[in-house]
Amino acid sequence: METLNYMATHPFSASKLFIAALVLVGQTAYAQSSSTPNAAAIKDFPNRTIRVVVPYVAGGPMDFIGRYLDQKLQPALGQTMIIDNRPGAGGAIGTDMVAKAAPDGYTILNTSSSHASLPVVSKSLPYDPIKDLQPITQIANSVGFIIAVRNDLPAKNLMEFIADAKANPNKYNFGSGGIGNVMQFAGEYFNTSAGIKTQHIPFKGVGQAITELMAGRIDFVLGPGTGLSTYIKSGKIRALAITAKKRWSELPDVPTADEAGLKDFAYIPFYGYWYPAGVPKEIVNKMRLDIAKVLEQPETKKAFFDQGFEVVGSTPEEFAKVIANEIELNKRLAANIKFTE
Numbered sequence: 500m501e502t503l504n505y506m507a508t509h510p511f512s513a514s515k516l517f518i519a520a521l522v523l524v525g526q527t528a529y530a531q532s533s534s535t536p537n538a539a540a541i542k543d544f545p546n547r548t549i550r551v552v553v554p555y556v557a558g559g560p561m562d563f564i565g566r567y568l569d570q571k572l573q574p575a576l577g578q579t580m581i582i583d584n585r586p587g588a589g590g591a592i593g594t595d596m597v598a599k600a601a602p603d604g605y606t607i608l609n610t611s612s613s614h615a616s617l618p619v620v621s622k623s624l625p626y627d628p629i630k631d632l633q634p635i636t637q638i639a640n641s642v643g644f645i646i647a648v649r650n651d652l653p654a655k656n657l658m659e660f661i662a663d664a665k666a667n668p669n670k671y672n673f674g675s676g677g678i679g680n681v682m683q684f685a686g687e688y689f690n691t692s693a694g695i696k697t698q699h700i701p702f703k704g705v706g707q708a709i710t711e712l713m714a715g716r717i718d719f720v721l722g723p724g725t726g727l728s729t730y731i732k733s734g735k736i737r738a739l740a741i742t743a744k745k746r747w748s749e750l751p752d753v754p755t756a757d758e759a760g761l762k763d764f765a766y767i768p769f770y771g772y773w774y775p776a777g778v779p780k781e782i783v784n785k786m787r788l789d790i791a792k793v794l795e796q797p798e799t800k801k802a803f804f805d806q807g808f809e810v811v812g813s814t815p816e817e818f819a820k821v822i823a824n825e826i827e828l829n830k831r832l833a834a835n836i837k838f839t840e
Contacts, residue, residue, distance in 0.1 A: 554593025589677030602777030643743025724807030
């Protein structure tokens with residue numbers, strides 16, 4: 500509990516320790532040749548296992564995306580895609596590993612909107628999210644994040660919670676998957692939109708934040724439905740609203756934030772795949788087209804929606820615009836909340 504109290508009063512004090520560890524990992528792990536594949540290697544791609552790095556602990560939403568696509572892409576690629584969970588520093592450690600990987604098409608980053616919040620949170624990243632990584636495709640959007648609270652929280656609906664939080668600034672805290680994680684920015688956006696002040700507590704991943712919520716050691720989270728719905732249905736935590744423009748069929752009784760009284764509030768994270776910069780366009784396009792064929796399948800759309808995602812699919816150029824726009828939005832939000840590293 501002392502750790503939680505410290506993190507609540509110093510929510511960003513751990514960032515420099517995270518980044519120091521990140522730099523060490525980047526220098527000593529995952530070191531590979533930076534040579535560009537020749538024409539023969541491009542034509543023969545892929546001829547071995549492809550590694551998909553998820554920069555968070557196992558069990559989060561990116562794991563579902565990665566494992567589903569691994570299974571569906573294997574026939575088209577003729578090779579296996581394995582998931583490599585590399586958590587830490589709000590996703591920056593795993594992301595840095597991919598940024599420093601050989602640009603040969605055999606290392607992919609599978610992450611979320613956090614890719615567009617980390618550079619706003621930390622000016623000390625050892626990689627540039629635009630220059631050092633190139634988009635492959637936007638896989639999906641979230642159907643919305645769930646605003647979920649601990650079971651014994653007095654408020655019974657969203658507006659009761661907001662009213663209590665307004666009357667008692669910093670009474671409540673919210674958990675996230677790490678400093679710079681998309682859950683942090685969702686929480687801060689909620690604070691700003693609702694006109695309340697709550698304290699951010701970062702963890703190493705979504706699963707840890709949810710565990711702490713169920714144990715009653717934190718007050719609320721804004722998190723993915725795929726990680727929260729089971730515990731909401733079993734009564735271990737309570738859902739106040741979903742941050743989408745329409746209800747989710749898996750939790751049909753949970754109102755949108757707008758329906759619950761927080762007018763026009765929506766927060767819809769994205770998920771996608773990136774390559775290290777320098778991967779030849781032929782390889783990028785092959786991977787994108789193979790993924791697009793899977794995403795177009797009706798069973799894929801249903802499976803994703805059941806897990807809290809809406810399939811997108813995009814060109815690298817389209818995804819690059821989404822990322823750039825999200826970074827600008829996060830910069831404005833950071834300015835609004837007077838965020839400093």
